[in-house]
Amino acid sequence: MTQVIARKEFIEMLRDGRVRWTGGIVLVLLAVAFLTGWTRHHELTRQHSAAQEATRKHWLTQGKKNPHSAAHYGIYAFKPKLPLAVLDTGTEPYTGVAVWLEAHKQNEFKYRPAQDATILARFGELTAAAVMQLLIPLLIIIMTFGAFAGEREQGTLRQLLSLGVPARRLALGKALGLLAGLGVYLVPAVLLGAGAILFASGTVESAASAPRAIWLALAYLLYFFTFAAIGLSVSAWARTPRLSLIALIGFWIVNCLVAPRAAVDLVKAVRPTPTAFDFAQNIAADLAGGDGHATPAARAKQLEARVLKQYGVSKLEDLPVSFAGISLQDGEEHGNAVFDRRYGELWDAFDSQNQMRNWIAIAAPLLAIRPVSMGMSGTDTAHHRDFATAAETYRRDLNRRMNDELRDHGKGKDFGHLVGDDFWSQVPDFHYIAPDASWAVRNHAVPFLLLLTSAVAAGILCYRTASRLRIE
C-alpha cells in the first residue's frame, strides 16, 4: 500500500508544473554553480601552484645577500584548495588564501575577493552550497506544501480515509514519493557535482576527499530531511494549501534570511572582535613595549648584558659571534610572543562567535549546515587557522635559520655578511597538508548533532501530525 501511495505521489509530482519549474531552475542554477566553481577552482589552483613555484624559485635564485635581507625578501604561502571547495568557498572570499611570510611580522592574509569584488564578481560567487542551502529547501516546500492540505481541499483526503487508509501509512507513502521526486533533481545534481569535483582536482585528490564528501552528503541529507518533514507536518496541519504555503515560506524566510542576519548582529554585539585597524594598532603598541614588557631600548640593554655574561666577555667586539644575529632573533621572539597572544585572542574570539552561532542554529538549521558544509569543504575558519599556524611556524623557522646563520658566521661583518644560493636551498620548501576528515568533523560536532536533532525532531513532529490527520 505504501508503495502504491509513493508511486502515485511521484507521478503527480512529475506532472506538477510548479514542481517542474522550480526543480528545473534549481538544477540549472546548480549546474551554473558547479561550472563556475570548477573553473574558479581550476584557475586559482593553477595560479597558486604557479605562484608557489615562482616564489620558491625567486628564493632559491635571489643571489648573494645578507640573510636578514633575505628574510625581508620573504616568500608567499598559498593555502591549497581541497577538492570539495568547488562546492563551498566558505570564508575564503573574506579571509583570503595567501600570506606573505617575512621578517618581524605575522602578516594578514591577502587575496580576498570580497574586498574588491565588483557586482559581476559577486554574481559569479553563486556557489553550489548556496543553492543547496537556500533553494533546495524551497523546492522541497513546493513539493510538500500541498501533500495533505491539497488533498484536504480537493476532497480526495476524504475519499482516501473512507477507504480505510491509515493516516501514518499515507504519510509514509507521501514521504517516500517525495524522496523519489526529489531524487529526480538531486541525482543529476550529485552527478554534475561529482563531475565538477573530479575535473577540478583529478581522481587522486578527489578520492582522498571521499570521507569528507560522505560526511558532507550526510549533513545535507539531514538538512533536506528536516525541511521535508516540516513541510509534510505543516501540510498535515494546515486547513488549506494556501495557508500551508504561507507558513512554510515564513519558515524559509526566517531560516534563510532572518536568522543568518540576526545571528551576525547578535554575535557581533555579544562577542565583539576588534576591527582590523584596532588589531594592527594593538600589535604595534605591544611590540613597542605597551604590553607591560620593557621598551625596545631597555630590552636591548638587558640582552646585551645577558649575552656578555653568557660568553664571559666584557665588550660586544670580543664576542665570538655576531651580536646582530642574536639581537634580531631576540626581537623575533619578543614579536612572536606578542603575535601568539594577540592572534590567539582573535582566533579564540572567532571560535566563541562560532560556538554562539551554533546555539542559534537550534532555531534555524541553516546555521548548522553552513559551518558543517564549510568545514567539510575545508574553507571554514578552523582550516584557515590551521593553515595560518603552519605558515607562521614556517616563517619563524625561516627567520631563525637566517638569524642563526648571521650569528654563527657573521662575526665582525654583521649586515655585511653575504651568503649565496647554496645556503638558500638549505631552507626546506613550505609544504602544507590539510587536516583529515575526522579532524574537520570533530570541529563541527555540535552543528552535526544539531542537524541530527532537528531531523529527528521534525520526523517526530511529522509522525505526530500525520497520526492526527483531519479531514477538514
Added chain:
Amino acid sequence: MLEAIALSKTYGAHTALHPLDLKIEPGEVYCLLGANGAGKTTTINLFLNFVEPTAGQAKIAGLDVTKQSIESKKHVAYIPETVMLYRNLTGLENLEYFTALAGVEKYSEAQLRGFLRDAGLPQQAEDKRVGVYSKGMRQKVGIAIAMAKKAGALLLDEPTSGLDPKASNEFSELLKRMSGDGVAILMATHDLFRAKECGTRVGIMKQGRMVASLSTSEIGHADLERLYLQHMHD
C-alpha cells in the same frame, strides 16, 4: 450490516441528528429522504467516522466505527455527492490507485477498464486526465471505485447528482444488482422516484429526526410523494 444505535450528533446548541436507531440488512436498499439540512449527510459521515458521534454508536459489519475505524472501513464503499479525484491522474489511474488502497484483490488493467465501462464512462475518457472531466464523468469514476471495492455495504450521498437520466437509470439497475448480491445500501437522495424504484425501504428525515420509515412495497409512488410533502409541511 449497517447499524445505528441511538446515534446522535450536536454542533454546539444545534442538534444535527437526534438519536437514531436504524438497521440495514444485507440486500436492503435504504433511501434517506429529507429537505436540505435534514441530517442525511451527517448520518452518512457518522458511519464513515468522518465526524465524532455525540452519543450512540454506528456499526458496520458489527464493528464499532469509532473504535475500529480502519477495520470497519474495509467493509464499506462510499460515493459522495461530488466525487473527488486527482486532477493530474487519468480516470484509469485514479481507479487503479483507489482500488489498490482499498486493499482489495489486484485487478488487471482490463478488469479496471471493465469497471469504468460498467459505470458508464466513455471509453475514450479512460486515459484522459480527470482535470478535463465533467462532473458526471467524475461521478462515474467514483461509482467504478465503489464497485471495484466489492464491499458488503455501500454509503451513498446523493450519488447520482450530476448524472444524465440515462446514467441515473443505469445506476439504479446497478444498485438493484448489488442488492441482489447481498450488499447493504444506505443512500441519501432527493429523488423520490428513484427511491421508490430501487429502494427496499425509505426513511424521511426532518430537522435531524427520522419522522417516517417504511417499506417501498407497501406504498405507491404517488403515496410516497404525498407522504413526503405532508411531513415537510407540518
